[in-house]
Amino acid sequence: MASESPFFDLRRGGSGIEEGSEEWREMCLKVREAGETHGYFLLMCDDVPNDLREEMFKQINTLFELPLQTKMKYKKPKLFRSYNRRNPITPFYEGFGIDDAHLDDEAESFTKTFWPEGNPKFCETLKSMSSKMLGVGYLVLKMIMAGYGIPNYASGAERMTCTSDFKLLKYILPVGSSDETEVTMISHTDKGCISILYDNDVQGLQMLTNSGEWIDIKIPKGGFAIIIGDILKAWSNGRLHAATHRVALNKEKLRYSFGLFPMVKEDMEIKVPNELVDDQHPLRYRPFIYRDFLSHYIATRNPESIDVFAGIQMSKENLISAKDDEFPLRVTRARAKILGSKSLGEGIPPYPSRSFKNEPKNKLRVNSKRVASDDINTCNVAPAGLQHKRRTVLTDVTNIRGESYDKCFNTSKLQARVHKKNITKVASGVSTENTSSKDDLGVKLDEELSSKRVVESHDNITAVTFDDKEPAEHCMSNSIREGVIADNTLSMQGSVKSDELMISPNKEIDMICEKLAASDCLAIVDIDLELKLKDPLVWSSYAPDIYKKTRVTEVERKPLTNYMEKLQKDISPSMRAILIDWLVEVTEEYKLVPDTLYLTVNLIDRYLSASLIQKQRLQLLGVTCMLIAS
Numbered sequence: 001m002a003s004e005s006p007f008f009d010l011r012r013g014g015s016g017i018e019e020g021s022e023e024w025r026e027m028c029l030k031v032r033e034a035g036e037t038h039g040y041f042l043l044m045c046d047d048v049p050n051d052l053r054e055e056m057f058k059q060i061n062t063l064f065e066l067p068l069q070t071k072m073k074y075k076k077p078k079l080f081r082s083y084n085r086r087n088p089i090t091p092f093y094e095g096f097g098i099d100d101a102h103l104d105d106e107a108e109s110f111t112k113t114f115w116p117e118g119n120p121k122f123c124e125t126l127k128s129m130s131s132k133m134l135g136v137g138y139l140v141l142k143m144i145m146a147g148y149g150i151p152n153y154a155s156g157a158e159r160m161t162c163t164s165d166f167k168l169l170k171y172i173l174p175v176g177s178s179d180e181t182e183v184t185m186i187s188h189t190d191k192g193c194i195s196i197l198y199d200n201d202v203q204g205l206q207m208l209t210n211s212g213e214w215i216d217i218k219i220p221k222g223g224f225a226i227i228i229g230d231i232l233k234a235w236s237n238g239r240l241h242a243a244t245h246r247v248a249l250n251k252e253k254l255r256y257s258f259g260l261f262p263m264v265k266e267d268m269e270i271k272v273p274n275e276l277v278d279d280q281h282p283l284r285y286r287p288f289i290y291r292d293f294l295s296h297y298i299a300t301r302n303p304e305s306i307d308v309f310a311g312i313q314m315s316k317e318n319l320i321s322a323k324d325d326e327f328p329l330r331v332t333r334a335r336a337k338i339l340g341s342k343s344l345g346e347g348i349p350p351y352p353s354r355s356f357k358n359e360p361k362n363k364l365r366v367n368s369k370r371v372a373s374d375d376i377n378t379c380n381v382a383p384a385g386l387q388h389k390r391r392t393v394l395t396d397v398t399n400i401r402g403e404s405y406d407k408c409f410n411t412s413k414l415q416a417r418v419h420k421k422n423i424t425k426v427a428s429g430v431s432t433e434n435t436s437s438k439d440d441l442g443v444k445l446d447e448e449l450s451s452k453r454v455v456e457s458h459d460n461i462t463a464v465t466f467d468d469k470e471p472a473e474h475c476m477s478n479s480i481r482e483g484v485i486a487d488n489t490l491s492m493q494g495s496v497k498s499d500e501l502m503i504s505p506n507k508e509i510d511m512i513c514e515k516l517a518a519s520d521c522l523a524i525v526d527i528d529l530e531l532k533l534k535d536p537l538v539w540s541s542y543a544p545d546i547y548k549k550t551r552v553t554e555v556e557r558k559p560l561t562n563y564m565e566k567l568q569k570d571i572s573p574s575m576r577a578i579l580i581d582w583l584v585e586v587t588e589e590y591k592l593v594p595d596t597l598y599l600t601v602n603l604i605d606r607y608l609s610a611s612l613i614q615k616q617r618l619q620l621l622g623v624t625c626m627l628i629a630s
C-alpha cells in the first residue's frame with residue numbers, strides 16, 4: 001500500500017529547486033497539505049548520500065552485535081536515553097537514544113562507551129548522519145512553515161531543530177515465531193516536532209489511516225519517512241495531523257532503523273502563530289512550555305496527552321455539561337488567563353459570563369456541611385470560628401499554592417532517604433561475586449529472548465492496562481502495548497516515543513536517575529539469588545530495574561503544582577480548598593488518622609494533575625480518594 005503514501009522528490013538533479021522560487025512555494029504548499037491530510041510523507045533528497053546511509057547500517061550492525069554487557073554500559077541520567085535492552089515488556093526491540101549526536105563531544109562520548117580506545121569510523125558516521133538528518137529536519141520544517149506563510153519561517157524552523165535525539169533501533173522476532181505479523185513497537189504518536197526515519201529496507205513501519213486501517217509504509221531506498229509529531233500539531237493549531245504509527249514485523253526478519261527526532265529546547269514555549277488562527281480556525285491550543293507537556297505525558301501516559309494538556313477545545317464531558325447549562329462554552333479562569341481578552345476577540349467566540357451565585361445548589365450536600373464544589377462566595381458564609389477550629393486541627397492542609405504538598409513530599413523524600421540508608425546498610429554485605437552472577441543471569445535471560453518466543457510473558461503484563469484502541473485482531477500484542485505505553489512510547493520517542501521522552505521531564509527525575517545510574521541499584525539484596533541459580537526462569541534479575549523504575553515513577557507521578565492553570569477548566573483553587581476543608585471535617589467525624597487525610601489530598605492532586613473533572617464531580621472524587629486512602 002506504499003503507493004498511497006505522499007512522496008516528495010527534492011533531489012536537485014538537473015535544474016534544482018531554489019528556495020523562495022515559485023516552484024519551491026508550490027512544493028511547500030503540497031508538503032503542508034500532506035502533513036495536514038496524512039501526518040506523514042516520504043521524501044528523497046540529496047542531503048544524505050547513499051554511501052553514508054550504507055555505512056550507517058554497517059556501523060549500527062557492529063554496535064548491536066556487541067555483547068549485552070558492553071551495550072548495557074550506555075547509561076544516561078536522562079530518562080529513557082540509556083540502552084534499552086529487550087525485556088519482557090519490550091521483547092522485540094532494543095535501542096539507543098543519543099542526544100545531539102551531531103556534536104563532536106556527544107558522538108565521541110557515545111563511541112567511547114563501547115570502544116574506549118576510540119572508533120573513528122563509527123564516531124564520524126554517527127556524527128555526520130545525525131547532522132545531515134538534522135539538516136533534512138530543518139528543510140522540512142522550513143517548507144511546512146513557509147507553506148503556512150509564516151514570514152520568519154527560517155528562524156522558526158531553526159528553533160524547532162536546535163536539539164535532537166538520534167535513535168538506533170534493532171527489531172527481531174524470536175526464532176520459531178509463527179507466520180503472523182507481530183507488532184514490535186506499539187502504536188503511538190511521536191511527542192516531538194517531526195521524526196525522520198530510515199530503515200534497512202526491511203519493511204515494518206505502519207501508519208494508521210484516517211479510515212482506521214493500518215497501511216505498510218515502504219521507505220524508498222535512500223529516502224526517509226517524515227512523521228509529524230504532537231508538538232507540530234499543537235503549533236499548527238491542530239491543522240497538521242500527528243500520525244499514529246507502529247512497527248510490525250513478519251517472522252524472522254531483522255530490521256534496523258534509525259531516526260532523528262529534532263526537538264525544541266525544553267524551556268521553549270510552544271505557541272500557535274497568529275497566522276494560523278482565524279474565524280475558520282479558532283485557537284485550539286494554548287501556549288505551553290515543552291517541558292511541562294513532557295512531564296504531563298510522562299505522568300499520565302495518555303496517548304492524547306497533547307489535547308488533554310494543551311487543547312482548549314471542550315472535552316466531551318464538558319460539552320455535555322455545557323449543553324445542560326444551555327450555553328456552549330464558559331470562560332474559566334484558566335482559559336481567560338491563557339487567551340487574554342485580546343485573543344478572545346480575535347479567534348474564539350465571546351462566551352457569556354455568569355455568576356456562580358445563580359447556579360443551582362449542589363445536590364451533593366452532606367449534612368448541610370459545606371459543599372466541596374461550591375465557589376468562594378459560598379465559602380465565605382461558613383462560620384469563621386468553625387473554619388478556624390478545623391484549620392488548627394490539621395494546619396497547612398489547604399495548600400492552594402502547593403506549599404503543604406511540597407512539605408509532604410519533602411517529608412516522604414526524607415523518609416525514602418532514611419529507608420534507603422537502611423537498605424544500603426544491609427546491602428553493603430552483598431559481595432561483588434553475587435553481583436556479577438546476577439548480571440550473568442540477566443544476560444543469559446536476555447539471550448534467551450532471542451531464541452524463545454516471549455508471548456507467554458504477555459500474560460504477566462495484562463494487568464497493567466490502559467484503554468485499548470487497537471483493532472481486535474491485534475489483541476495478542478495489545479496486552480504488551482498497554483502495559484508498555486510509557487516505556488515504549490517514551491523510549492520510542494527516544495524513538496520516543498518517547499520522542500518526547502527523550503527529554504528529561506524535570507531536574508528531580510534527572511537527579512534520581514543519576515543517582516540510580518551511579519548506584520546501579522546494587523543496594524538491593526537479591527533474596528532470590530539461590531532460587532535463581534537453580535531455576536534460570538526466575539525473573540528476579542529484573543528486581544533492580546523494577547526498583548529503579550519505581551523510584552522514577554514515584555517522582556513522575558507526583559502531582560503537578562500548576563494543574564489548575566494548565567489542565568483544569570471547570571474547577572478553581574478555591575473549590576479545592578473547600579473540598580479539603582470538608583474532608584478535614586469528615587476525617588474528624590469518622591476519627592480517621594491524619595495520614596489518611598494526607599494521602600487523600602495526595603490522591604486528589606494526582607488525579608487532578610492527569611484528568612479533567614467537572615465541578616459537580618469534585619466531591620465524589622474527594623470521597624473516593626478518601627475511601628482508597630483509608
Ligand SMILES: O=C(O)CCC(=O)C(=O)O
Nearest residue numbers: 205257492493495496497
Ligand atoms: O522503527 C521505525 O521505523 C519507527 C520507530 C518509531 O516510530 C519511533 O521510534 O518513534
Ligand SMILES: [Fe+2]
Nearest residue numbers: 189190492495
Ligand atoms: Fe514513532
